[in-house]
Amino acid sequence: MSAPAAGGDAVIVRDVAKSFGETHALRGVSLAVAPGELFGFIGPDGAGKTTLFRILTTLMLPDAGSARVLGFDVERDLWAIRARVGYMPGRFSLYPDLTVEENLRFFAAVFGTTIAEGRAVIEPIWRQIAPFASRRADALSGGMKQKLALCCALVHRPDILFLDEPTTGVDAVSRREFWEILAELRAGGLTTLVSTPYMDEASQCDRVALIHEGRILAIAPPDALGAGFGQALVAVRGADRFALLKLLREHSDTLAVYPFGAELHLTSRRPAAERDAAARDVAAWLAARGHPDAVVAPIEPGIEDTFMARMSGAAGEAAA
């Protein structure tokens, strides 16, 4: 069946596996992305995000499993997929020696279209980079480069967009602007798959998949990921973070403890409902062991906590 199924999922991945020699980049990944969804892949470097994107954009063949994009099989219908997807690889990959406008015109041309025809789609981004239209691409700032790359991926009006770590190495302001653009595109109904190593960006997505060592740990809307966190979570702040970390590992309630910004986050064995009591216990326990200044407070789990908990297997399968 090579025709796209009307009303079906935009992306269907079934048990996809891919190895490079001894390295298992993907160990059986399955997921489905609905049309119009802004779907995020969150995971550390080497989790398998890029490999999955390369398979979905027909640059690589899976070792096992199957995948469909817009209803087309990634192995058999590659030309149908290539004509319909917009892809932005992780590295900036436009021609540094061509100008902004030349790059855009070139990528429009290879899709058999023109900038004018794609204008409506790229307008919000093009407005921002148009002042630099005649500048060579290698003379752009990091954020501008990403916007140009996004323009080039959009100029042929794709039905689906794959963005592989579009904000890696981009400053905070440009990152925010970039996500604002993605929100606008979602409002326009464009299905978008985006990967990122930054946990905080997940909250911008409709749904996120946590991916680690080639496996999907969880798929859920960003706020539900935290809700699925069954354990009490407390933040500990103190002068000697390293000593605290070592000490807290010995506490009888501790499932996992890890640095989080300036604090330590401790996942307790006690259920989420008892987090106030858990925090009081930890504070008293620390005071008795020479850390009376340690500040302990119960907190709501963020995506990163969920991620850490799932990586260490501390938080059941509730959110799966």
Next chain:
Amino acid sequence: MRTIRFLLRKEYRQIFRDRVMVAQIFMVPIIQMLVLANAATFSVRSVQLWVVDDDRSSVSRAIVDRLTASGRFVLAGSSASMAEADDALLDRRAGLILHLPARLERELVRTRRGEIQMIFNAEDGAAAGIASAYAQRIVAGYGAELAAELRPAVGAIGAASDAPRAAGGSLDLRLRGWYNPELDYRDFMVPGILVVLVTIVGSMLTAVNIAREKELGTLDQLNVTPVTKTQFIAGKLIPLWSIGLVELGVGLAFAHAVFGVPVRGSLWLVFGAAAMYLVVALGIGLLVSAMVDTQQQAMFVIYFILIVYLLMSGLFTPVRSMPVWAQWVSAFTPVQHFVTVMRSVLLKGGGVGDVWRELLVLAGYGVVVFWVAVRQYRKRVA
């Protein structure tokens, strides 16, 4: 077709925007021609001559004069003892010791035979061989003159080695080199250097250019488009192919104008053969680019291939003096065949009828290399 046109436009734009590249296209053939044609010559000039003249006669002085007057030898010094001359040879102040023994002139008149000794520094065997041939010819020529003058009193004077006793003998040998009558090495070298140029441009630029797209990640970007393999390859190779032909034109025009290298045959044939040969060179570049990930790797692999090809091609050393297995290898390098065509057409005025075999080999080579290269180039990783 429209897509290829855009790919071509982009490629030409990138090439001509790169100042270094443009400078290379026009300057490299000229510089290479100047350097190689002057440096990579087989003629030997200015051999340092050290004289040990124990005779001090008119004959001994005349021999020294003849040698230095030829322009091939420069008088670097003289001494009374051979020991000093040996030292000069050892520390490279001399390349040739000419020892004229005492009573040379008297012996010559009395017995009609004279013996002189020449000792060459043969570290560089080829150069020493050529210098010794010059010296023998000059001494033998003088001997012939002497014989004519003093006949029948004096027979001949010859070098201590087995120099041809052409002079005064009954056999009169006259040598004439055809197609390159002055044995000008430049005429011989330049067509070969043009081949080197075209080879480097063809394979090196292709491999590095495509490896660069891989490095930049633009190849991935381009692969997720409806651009087909054929379109991509055509878009890459047509510009480089045309640059190769322009390079050949610039180099040939320069060689003709400045060095007076003859163009005796048809220019159409020269460029037609080059067009075919470039397909081979580009195919090699394409093949290498399919195997490597970075520009650096591409350059190293191409260097390796080019060095083997060029040394085996008969460009610097005659193929016939190689061992049989090497001659077979040589027959399989496309470079040799193109060098043969270039020399034949430029120097001998050869036509298609003279070089059809080489053209056929080039065409066959082009088809095979190109076919393998296109098959190797994949739009995705398995």
